[in-house]
Amino acid sequence: MEPRTPLKPGSTIGILGGGQLGRMLTMAATQLGFDVAVLSPRDWAPDARVAAHAIHARYDDAAALKRLHELSDVITFEFENVPARTLEVLAELGADVAPGPRALACTQDRVDEKRFLNDCGAPTVDFVAIHDASDIGPALGALGGGPALLKTRREGYDGKGQAWVRDPSEAQAAFAAIGSKPAILEAKADFVRELSVIAVRGRDGDVVCYPVGENTHADGILRTTLAPAPGYQDVQAHAEAIARKVVEGLDYVGVLGVELFELADGRLLVNEVAPRVHNTGHWTQDGCLCDQFEQHIRAVAAWPLGPTEARASVRMENLLGPEVDRWPQLAAQANARLHLYGKGEARPGRKMGHVNWVLGDVR
Ligand code: AMP
Numbered sequence: 331m332e333p334r335t336p337l338k339p340g341s342t343i344g345i346l347g348g349g350q351l352g353r354m355l356t357m358a359a360t361q362l363g364f365d366v367a368v369l370s371p372r373d374w375a376p377d378a379r380v381a382a383h384a385i386h387a388r389y390d391d392a393a394a395l396k397r398l399h400e401l402s403d404v405i406t407f408e409f410e411n412v413p414a415r416t417l418e419v420l421a422e423l424g425a426d427v428a429p430g431p432r433a434l435a436c437t438q439d440r441v442d443e444k445r446f447l448n449d450c451g452a453p454t455v456d457f458v459a460i461h462d463a464s465d466i467g468p469a470l471g472a473l474g475g476g477p478a479l480l481k482t483r484r485e486g487y488d489g490k491g492q493a494w495v496r497d498p499s500e501a502q503a504a505f506a507a508i509g510s511k512p513a514i515l516e517a518k519a520d521f522v523r524e525l526s527v528i529a530v531r532g533r534d535g536d537v538v539c540y541p542v543g544e545n546t547h548a549d550g551i552l553r554t555t556l557a558p559a560p561g562y563q564d565v566q567a568h569a570e571a572i573a574r575k576v577v578e579g580l581d582y583v584g585v586l587g588v589e590l591f592e593l594a595d596g597r598l599l600v601n602e603v604a605p606r607v608h609n610t611g612h613w614t615q616d617g618c619l620c621d622q623f624e625q626h627i628r629a630v631a632a633w634p635l636g637p638t639e640a641r642a643s644v645r646m647e648n649l650l651g652p653e654v655d656r657w658p659q660l661a662a663q664a665n666a667r668l669h670l671y672g673k674g675e676a677r678p679g680r681k682m683g684h685v686n687w688v689l690g691d692v693r
Pocket residue numbers: 455479486487488489490516517518519520524547550551589601602
């Protein structure tokens with residue numbers, strides 16, 4: 331990769347997407363002296379409210395994309411379901427888009443993503459592409475019986491669009507439960523724990539990773555990350571090697587999250603990759619000198635990457651729905667660093683904020 335001239339403070343970074351990840355990216359960019367222009371289809375979006383420029387428009391609104399391009403020196407995204415076509419349109423206008431459309435497109439389809447992962451030497455569970463319900467029985471056989479997890483190929487997140495299939499008699503119901511959409515059937519991973527590694531690749535091809543975190547989920551939604559993960563020294567090099575294959579294989583620029591299953595025999599399988607800053611990297615805000623949000627801004631702005639080592643152990647806890655009402659108690663705790671997203675209605679399961687419990691020295 332060709333080294334680039336670092337983007338000067340005072341330049342403008344465009345962000346596609348309106349959520350909390352964009353909000354925290356905006357705050358990190360602002361700290362480095364950049365302005366941010368946000369394009370979001372949502373009115374009153376969490377990141378639009380802290381950005382210098384807010385464009386309220388759909389991702390396929392040609393005039394809005396032109397406006398974003400005119401405002402921005404580089405454009406990135408905070409949401410992996412931005413249409414890949416949107417990035418292509420911006421690139422055709424001459425915009426500098428990072429990460430690029432290819433990385434986004436590959437990670438938007440679970441089958442394409444797993445094929446890519448296996449091709450670049452990053453192991454995953456066995457899987458079969460599913461076109462309709464009649465494919466499920468034979469696929470279950472090919473995966474060694476059940477149970478197996480049926481997921482929509484596209485647009486699933488936080489456990490949405492997923493159904494377990496224990497035997498072929500459940501095929502029809504499972505396919506209906508995920509909306510009768512093109513799908514992937516995945517063998518069940520018998521993991522001992524879920525881990526993740528947050529990687530960042532700079533414009534010059536430099537790759538660094540944060541210490542591996544240990545994650546717990548409920549109903550497919552992340553609840554906690556403990557980082558560095560207990561015993562992370564034993565898995566760090568292995569996880570980093572996998573992450574490096576992924577970011578190099580995608581010719582990636584920016585932060586990317588790699589979710590891993592750790593098996594009893596020590597193998598690591600990639601569950602999925604997210605081409606953006608990641609919920610399991612939120613601990614870095616209070617555990618590291620340079621967090622994942624600043625790191626992403628540094629990468630897309632062609633700045634040198636920042637340090638990634640942990641200065642403290644952190645337990646990140648997501649505040650879902652009405653759990654955010656605990657803010658007065660949390661704000662009174664000396665070691666609880668509170669991050670709230672400024673969202674309106676606290677619907678059950680909605681990510682309203684998170685708290686980083688700073689546990690002290692790295693264990
Ligand atoms: P995903 O949306 O693919 O990240 O899945 C959400 C959660 O479901 C994961 O964090 C795991 O806890 C669980 N899960 C996903 N895929 C599998 C699998 N193949 N085997 C076992 N559990 C899985």
